[in-house]
Amino acid sequence: MIKFLGEFFVNAALLSAVLATIGYYFHAQNEDDSDSRYFRISNWLFGIQGLFLLAASGLLVYIILTHQFNYYYVYNYTSSDLQLKYLVSAFWGGQEGSFMLWILFSILAGLGLMRWTREPYRGPVLFFLTLTQIFLLSMVSGISIGDFTLGASPFRSLAEAMPNAPFIQSNPDFVPQDGKGLNDLLKSPWMIIHPPILFVGFAMMTVPYCFAMAALWKQKYNEWVNPALPWTLGANVALLTAIFLGGYWAYVTLSFGGYWAWDPVENASFVPWLLGTAGIHTMIIQRKSSTSQKASIIFAILAYVAIVYETFLTRSGILSDSSVHSFVDLGLYGQLVVFMVAVTGVGLGLFFYRYKDLPDQKNESKLLSREFMTFAGAMMLFLIGLVIILGTSSPIIGRLFVDNPTPPEVSFYNEWTMPMAMVAAIMTVLGQYLFWKRQDAESLAEELTLPVALTCVVTLASIIIGEVRDVYYMVYLLTAWFALIGNAVIMIRLIMQQPLLIGGTLSHVGFAVLLLGILASSAYNSHLLDDTTKRYNDAIRSGEVTDEDGLRVTQPVNFLELKLNEPKRVNDKYVVTYEGYTLKNQERPGQQAYRIKFEPADGEGEQFVLNPQVYPMLSTSTAQNIQWSVDPDVYSGLLSDIYLYVSGSSYVEQRNEQAKEQAATPAAASQLDSMETQKIKIKRGGTASIGAFDLELKDYKQVADDELQDSTMVAVRAELNIIQRGSDSAVSVNPLFSVYQKDGKNWSYAPPVSIPGHKGTVQFSNIDPSSGELELTFRGVDQEVQEQWVLLVAEEKPFISVVWLGTFLLMGGFSISIFRHWDRERKKA
Amino acid sequence: MKPKLIIGIIAIVGFTSLLMYNFGNSISTYVNFEQASDMNSAHVVGSWDDSKDHGFSMETKRFTFFMKDEAGNVRRVVYPKSKPNNFEQADRLVVIGKMQDDVFYADEMLMKCPSKYNNAEDAQFEKASAANTL
Numbered sequence: 017m018i019k020f021l022g023e024f025f026v027n028a029a030l031l032s033a034v035l036a037t038i039g040y041y042f043h044a045q046n047e048d049d050s051d052s053r054y055f056r057i058s059n060w061l062f063g064i065q066g067l068f069l070l071a072a073s074g075l076l077v078y079i080i081l082t083h084q085f086n087y088y089y090v091y092n093y094t095s096s097d098l099q100l101k102y103l104v105s106a107f108w109g110g111q112e113g114s115f116m117l118w119i120l121f122s123i124l125a126g127l128g129l130m131r132w133t134r135e136p137y138r139g140p141v142l143f144f145l146t147l148t149q150i151f152l153l154s155m156v157s158g159i160s161i162g163d164f165t166l167g168a169s170p171f172r173s174l175a176e177a178m179p180n181a182p183f184i185q186s187n188p189d190f191v192p193q194d195g196k197g198l199n200d201l202l203k204s205p206w207m208i209i210h211p212p213i214l215f216v217g218f219a220m221m222t223v224p225y226c227f228a229m230a231a232l233w234k235q236k237y238n239e240w241v242n243p244a245l246p247w248t249l250g251a252n253v254a255l256l257t258a259i260f261l262g263g264y265w266a267y268v269t270l271s272f273g274g275y276w277a278w279d280p281v282e283n284a285s286f287v288p289w290l291l292g293t294a295g296i297h298t299m300i301i302q303r304k305s306s307t308s309q310k311a312s313i314i315f316a317i318l319a320y321v322a323i324v325y326e327t328f329l330t331r332s333g334i335l336s337d338s339s340v341h342s343f344v345d346l347g348l349y350g351q352l353v354v355f356m357v358a359v360t361g362v363g364l365g366l367f368f369y370r371y372k373d374l375p376d377q378k379n380e381s382k383l384l385s386r387e388f389m390t391f392a393g394a395m396m397l398f399l400i401g402l403v404i405i406l407g408t409s410s411p412i413i414g415r416l417f418v419d420n421p422t423p424p425e426v427s428f429y430n431e432w433t434m435p436m437a438m439v440a441a442i443m444t445v446l447g448q449y450l451f452w453k454r455q456d457a458e459s460l461a462e463e464l465t466l467p468v469a470l471t472c473v474v475t476l477a478s479i480i481i482g483e484v485r486d487v488y489y490m491v492y493l494l495t496a497w498f499a500l501i502g503n504a505v506i507m508i509r510l511i512m513q514q515p516l517l518i519g520g521t522l523s524h525v526g527f528a529v530l531l532l533g534i535l536a537s538s539a540y541n542s543h544l545l546d547d548t549t550k551r552y553n554d555a556i557r558s559g560e561v562t563d564e565d566g567l568r569v570t571q572p573v574n575f576l577e578l579k580l581n582e583p584k585r586v587n588d589k590y591v592v593t594y595e596g597y598t599l600k601n602q603e604r605p606g607q608q609a610y611r612i613k614f615e616p617a618d619g620e621g622e623q624f625v626l627n628p629q630v631y632p633m634l635s636t637s638t639a640q641n642i643q644w645s646v647d648p649d650v651y652s653g654l655l656s657d658i659y660l661y662v663s664g665s666s667y668v669e670q671r672n673e674q675a676k677e678q679a680a681t682p683a684a685a686s687q688l689d690s691m692e693t694q695k696i697k698i699k700r701g702g703t704a705s706i707g708a709f710d711l712e713l714k715d716y717k718q719v720a721d722d723e724l725q726d727s728t729m730v731a732v733r734a735e736l737n738i739i740q741r742g743s744d745s746a747v748s749v750n751p752l753f754s755v756y757q758k759d760g761k762n763w764s765y766a767p768p769v770s771i772p773g774h775k776g777t778v779q780f781s782n783i784d785p786s787s788g789e790l791e792l793t794f795r796g797v798d799q800e801v802q803e804q805w806v807l808l809v810a811e812e813k814p815f816i817s818v819v820w821l822g823t824f825l826l827m828g829g830f831s832i833s834i835f836r837h838w839d840r841e842r843k844k845a
Numbered sequence: 846m847k848p849k850l851i852i853g854i855i856a857i858v859g860f861t862s863l864l865m866y867n868f869g870n871s872i873s874t875y876v877n878f879e880q881a882s883d884m885n886s887a888h889v890v891g892s893w894d895d896s897k898d899h900g901f902s903m904e905t906k907r908f909t910f911f912m913k914d915e916a917g918n919v920r921r922v923v924y925p926k927s928k929p930n931n932f933e934q935a936d937r938l939v940v941i942g943k944m945q946d947d948v949f950y951a952d953e954m955l956m957k958c959p960s961k962y963n964n965a966e967d968a969q970f971e972k973a974s975a976a977n978t979l
Contacts, residue, residue, distance in 0.1 A: 403864065410872050418874035422888045428871035432864065563905065563923075567945050571925035571952070573906045641933060663927040664901070807903075807927070 018075055019087070022171035023158055025072035029119075030153040032065035037146045044139030044233065055139060059130055062146060066123040069153075073107065073116055076170050080106050086191045088177035089113065089170045095197035102198055105208040109198060111331060111348075112170035114211060115155045121212075121219035122149055125247075129223065132841070137240055140230035141223075148222055151355040155348055168347060200604070200633050200645055206265035210258055214285060217254030218323050221288055223247035224295060225320035225363065228313040232366045237309045237375055241299040244316065246838040248296050251319075253830045255289040260823050267659075267816075268650055275819065278429045283408045284326030290401035291319040296833075297394035300520075307387050309375050311394065317363035322401065324359045326408070328352040334411050384457055389447035396440040403432045438495040441531060444524040445502030451520075452506065467502040474501065482540075492535055499528035519833030526825025533818030543574045544586045544658070544810035575663060578612070580742045580804035587812065590658075591615045594806045595625075596742040597667060607631035610662055610806055614651070624651050628662045628808070640679035644668060654817060660810035666802060667743070674775065694794045695781070705741075707797045708804075709774075712737045712746075716783075716790060719752075728756040728765075734780050734790060738771055742804035747772045751780035751792070768795065875939070877914040882944045889940050889949065893932070894919050901928055912938060912949070920944075924951045932956065 039058030046054070076089070080103055085091045093109045094102075108117040126145050133141055158169025174181075175188045183190050227244035231237050262282060263275040276282065295315030298308040328334075332349045382388060406413060407424045414421025449455065449463055475494045484490055507521040545553070553572040555561050561569040578584055578594035585591050595611040602609060608630050615623040629647040637643045648661035698704050703712045716734040731754035737746040753766045768777035776797035783790050873888060881887035891914035893899075899910035908924045922940055935956035942951035 399860075406864065406868055410868075413868075414872045417869040417872060420874050421872045422875060424868060424871040425886070428868060432867070567948060569905075570945075571907075571923075571950060573925065575906045577903075577906075643934075807906075809926075 018079060018084075019171045019173065022072050022075045022079075023169050025068045025075065026116075026153065026156055026169065026171075027159060029065045029068035029072065030150065030157055032061045032068060033146050033150045033153055036061035036065060037143060037150060040139055040143035040146060044143055044230075055142075058142065058146075062123070062126055062130070062142070065146075065149070066120075066127070069116065069119055069123065073120060076113060076116070077104065077107050079171075080104075083195070085193070085195050086173055087170075088172050088174050091174055091192055091195045092177075093195070093198060095195040097194075098198060101205075101208060102203055105211075106198060108211045108215070109202070110170070112156050112168055114215065115152055116170065117212060118215040118218055119149055119152045121215050122152070122222060125219045125223055129226075133243060136234045136236060137227060137230040137243070140233045141226040144226040144229045145222060148225075148359070151351075151358065155351060155355075165347065167351065197634065200631065201269055203604075204265055204269050206261050206269070210261040210265060213254055213261065214258035217251050217258055217285070217288075218327075220247055220251035220254060221292055221319055221323055223251070224292070224316035225359075228316035229363065229366060231313060232370045235370065235373060237313070238302070238306060241302050241312055242837075242844075243841055245296070245299050245303070246834050246841060248292055248299065248316070248319075249830050249834040249837065252289060252292050252296065253827055253834065255285055255292065256823065256827055256830070259285050259289065260820075260827075264820075268648065270648075275816070278404075278407070278426050280326075280408045280423075281330050283404050284330050287326060287401045287404050287408070288319050288322040290397050290404070291315055291322050294394040294397040294401070295319055297390050297397070301387055301390045305387055306375075307377050308391055308394075310371075311391065313367060313374075315394065315398065317367065318398075321356075321360050321363060322405070324356050325405070328356050329408060384446075384450060384455065384460060386447060386450040389443055389450055393440055393443045393447055396436055396443065400433050400436050400440075403436075404429065434492070437531060438492055441495040441499035441528060444499050444527065448503055448506045448521055448524065452510075464502070467498065467505050470501045471498040482536075489535065489539065492531070496528050496531040496535070500525060500532065503528060516832070516836050516839075519829050519831075519836055521829070522832060523826050523829030526822050526827075526829055528822075529818060529825055530822025533815055533820075533822050536815035537813055537819055540814045542587065542812050544576055544590070544592070544660070544812055545574070546576065546584045546586050549573055549575070574809060576660075576808040576810050578806050578808065583615075585617055586810070589617050589812075591617050592810075594804075596744060596804070597665070597806075598743065599745040602629070602631075604631040605634065608665070608667060610665065612649075612660065612806075612808065614658065624658075626651055626658065626660055628660055630662050630665065630668060640675050642671060642675050652817065656812055656814035657816045658810065659813050660808050662806055663809050664807040666804050666806070670802070677775075692796065694797065696792050696794070697784075697789045698792060699787075699789050706794055708741055708802050709771075709797065710739045710741055712739075713790065714748075727758060728754050729762070730755050732780070732783060734792075736778065736792075738774075738778075740774065747774075749778055751778055753780040753783055753790075768793075771797075877916040878918040878920045878944065878949060879916065881949065885943060886941060886952075887943065889914055890937060891915060891940075892937055893935065895933075912940065920947060920949050922949045922951050924954055929954055929956060 036058040039054045039061060043052065043054035043058065079087050080090050080094055081100075083090065083094070083096045089110055089112060090106075093106045098106070106113070108114045122145065126142060126149075129138065129141055129145065153167075155167040156170060157167040158172060159166045174190070174192070175184050178184060183192075224244045224247060227240045227247075231240040259282070262285065266277070266282075267275040292315075295312060295318075298311040298315055302308045302312045332352050334349075407429055410421050410423045414424075445464075445467065446460075449460055455463070471494065475490070475497045478484070478493055478497070479490055484493065503521045503524040507518050507525060510518045510521060552561070556569050556572050559568055563569050576584070576586060576592070578592060580594055580596060583591045583593040591614075593613045593615075595613055597608045597610045599606075599608055609627045610629070612626045612628065613623065614626065626649040628649040630644055631647070633643045633645045646661045646663075648659060651658040694706060696704050696706060698711075698713045700713055700715060703710065705711070714735040714737055716732050719731050719733045731752060733750050733752050736749050736751065738749060739746045749769050749771060751766065751769045753764065755762050755764050757763070764782075766780050768779040770777045774797075777795050779793040779795070781791050781793040873884070873886070875888045875890045876884070877891075878889055881889050889912070891912045894911040894913045897911040897919075899908075901908045906925070908926065908928050910922055910924075911919055912922045913919045924940070937956070939955040940949060940951040941953040941955075942949060944950075
């Protein structure tokens with residue numbers, strides 16, 4: 017029933033969208049549709065589409081929350097132990113649901129456009145918006161015509177989704193007990209909010225595309241930028257926020273050790289942002305001086321094309337060989353290609369069809385004009401986007417060079433984008449100086465004297481303080497400081513005069529801060545190592561170390577090994593101590609949190625504790641083979657972060673050995689008798705240690721259990737706490753000692769109790785009534801004390817905070833601009 | 846023609862060809878161990894040969910295992926990090942690094958893991974993230 021309803025709602029939404037598009041077309045085409053009859057009907061259809069989709073989304077959330085594992089989507093992305101917040105976010109955890117979320121936001125954008133867009137644009141704008149929704153809805157339709165299925169329905173059953181699975185073949189109605197669950201790495205609060213914000217950005221970035229198309233359709237090439245600007249700015253803030261959240265998640269959750277890895281999925285959100293920003297620049301210029309109409313239209317088209325293209329790249333499965341986290345192909349390849357070709361073809365087709373009609377620039381702008389500088393800045397952003405698209409497309413474009421191409425090296429991205437960013441940095445200052453005042457070369461030079469002088473001083477200072485030796489870095493620093501100081505001077509002037517207009521300069525200041533942060537955080541990144549390892553690495557570098565095969569070792573060691581409670585001095589800066597681990601109060605079952613204490617080496621300053629975690633990945637672990645995953649911990653300081661994760665520990669090693677033993681000899685328990693036996697005597701409240709354990713006898717009491725035999729005369733149960741050294745989690749065991757009568761004789765009954773989570777057993781073997789001492793017999797407990805250790809990868813990452821600061825300033829600048837342009841538009845309405 | 850237009854065309858052609866040249870250089874193709882012997886950064890595809898020893902050494906802090914490439918060559922691979930997640934489950938591995946004599950020194954490792962019930966093409970590569978060894 018739910019399945020039928022869900023698929024019905026999705027397809028009803030699709031049908032409404034198709035009808036609404038037709039209506040919008042008629043409205044847009046008929047100039048004499050003066051009473052807006054078609055437009056109003058289409059708006060109703062659009063609203064109905066929204067309601068249908070909302071109903072379908074509600075059903076999807078319902079089947080997720082009620083754990084109906086006969087649905088593939090529910091089975092594949094959730095499990096019954098998932099917390100509510102992750103269950104709700106599972107709605108957009110898979111491809112199908114995330115398409116639905118995207119459409120929902122797109123519908124919200126449509127409602128806004130209905131309300132605020134004026135003639136002549138509103139018909140065509142809504143026509144194109146609904147058109148994109150038809151494509152998106154077709155991805156989740158699930159209608160089958162013969163062998164062809166349109167899209168992948170989120171409501172398809174297990175049997176439909178995986179006909180080849182063995183359990184489905186034996187029983188087509190099989191319903192699994194539990195789902196596969198959410199990937200542990202995605203169980204992060206950042207990952208709950210990241211996708212919705214990204215899709216808000218995607219949905220809003222559709223709007224400038226629609227406006228550009230409407231401008232081409234209606235041949236009104238100038239006015240559209242006014243209403244399109246706030247939408248584009250909004251899309252940009254959303255995309256930037258999503259990129260930031262993604263980067264932050266990657267930094268604190270993944271153990272790759274950075275906030276940016278040029279991964280195709282990261283690039284997928286970055287390129288539309290770059291092109292959108294390019295569009296914003298040309299739109300602003302067009303608004304001010306009625307130039308750059310062509311560029312504004314083309315950037316608005318390309319920003320959305322980039323979104324669709326990157327959606328294709330990440331969802332068609334084409335990148336599965338090169339990306340950490342792209343989706344697998346759901347059979348949407350063909351449909352995604354059609355979507356992409358349609359959006360690009362219609363967009364560029366109409367553009368070139370109208371090309372002759374588009375206004376030409378009367379006289380070319382001078383080099384030192386705000387028109388030229390802003391346009392050149394937009395071109396720079398566009399080129400950076402182009403380079404990144406090229407790199408991301410390596411599985412396709414790379415075939416020009418080699419068969420079966422690999423992704424480009426990271427250096428390809430860095431070496432191309434960074435110099436262009438440096439040029440853009442200089443342009444921001446020149447552009448801003450020319451933007452607010454007409455200037456010639458002489459007056460500009462005069463105005464720039466102060467910023468240039470300041471820049472030189474600050475750059476020199478940072479070269480000296482930062483011990484910069486590389487000329488490339490010096491130039492980089494010069495441009496970044498120039499951008500920061502130049503824009504800051506303008507910003508200060510603006511704050512005094514018209515504070516509402518500082519959006520642009522604030523964004524540019526943010527860009528400059530970001531550049532400084534990127535350099536500082538990547539150039540000064542260093543592993544935390546003790547002196548022995550450092551000397552070893554020096555020896556590796558000078559080629560003195562050979563391995564067991566007699567080959568020269570070239571790869572340095574980047575591990576920090578710590579023994580329990582043995583402080584180690586690292587990088588001459590910190591004294592680091594491993595203080596044990598805990599299993600208590602953990603979010604995931606079986607998770608250990610390690611306690612790593614950092615103290616400043618010179619004794620001055622704050623000490624802090626990091627708690628990196630290790631946990632078994634339940635979805636892939638078996639009792640015989642545990643798959644571990646890690647959660648890094650970060651100490652965020654003002655100037656530098658300490659980032660570390662656990663790469664191995666004695667506890668993990670011990671657990672793995674146990675698992676292996678269990679796999680080899682399941683009946684190992686029966687062999688305990690032949691194992692090493694140790695006896696200890698202990699008083700009430702006393703403590704003792706044995707092997708790697710500390711134990712405490714809390715109490716013992718006479719008991720009258722019903723599980724005891726009838727002839728029992730006396731039964732005593734001990735309350736024993738056993739703690740593995742280094743851990744704070746005690747296990748309590750209650751071994752029994754009892755005496756009963758049989759055949760007129762006294763017998764003792766004292767079964768050995770196994771120690772939970774460890775090898776060996778403990779038996780309450782005797783009691784001395786006179787002294788009150790108990791005798792405990794341990795079997796199979798290693799007498800040898802295993803050393804407790806932890807193997808860490810620890811890094812000091814300076815100035816990450818500067819990267820975040822730059823990002824926040826960018827967001828702030830764009831947001832101020834939204835208000836300014838939005839305010840103006842609202843007053844017009 | 847206007848000189849500006851010529852300069853523009855030269856700039857575009859120059860930029861594009863330099864970009865494509867550099868792009869072509871920065872990508873390579875997936876190879877086997879024998880082809881990798883004279884490469885500085887080779888991507889070798891293969892699978893784990895579990896009949897031979899593997900493990901992380903606490904002394905050298907390196908993870909070593911044997912890998913069989915697609916041409917059937919088996920070589921020892923040395924990886925200077927701990928054993929990645931899902932290593933045992935991976936049905937295909939990509940190691941990125943350099944051959945030295947008969948040993949491959951990997952700087953990075955990608956793993957393709959089959960999802961439990963789906964077809965082979967549903968598998969996905971995962972970058973080696975840190976994990977516990979031993």
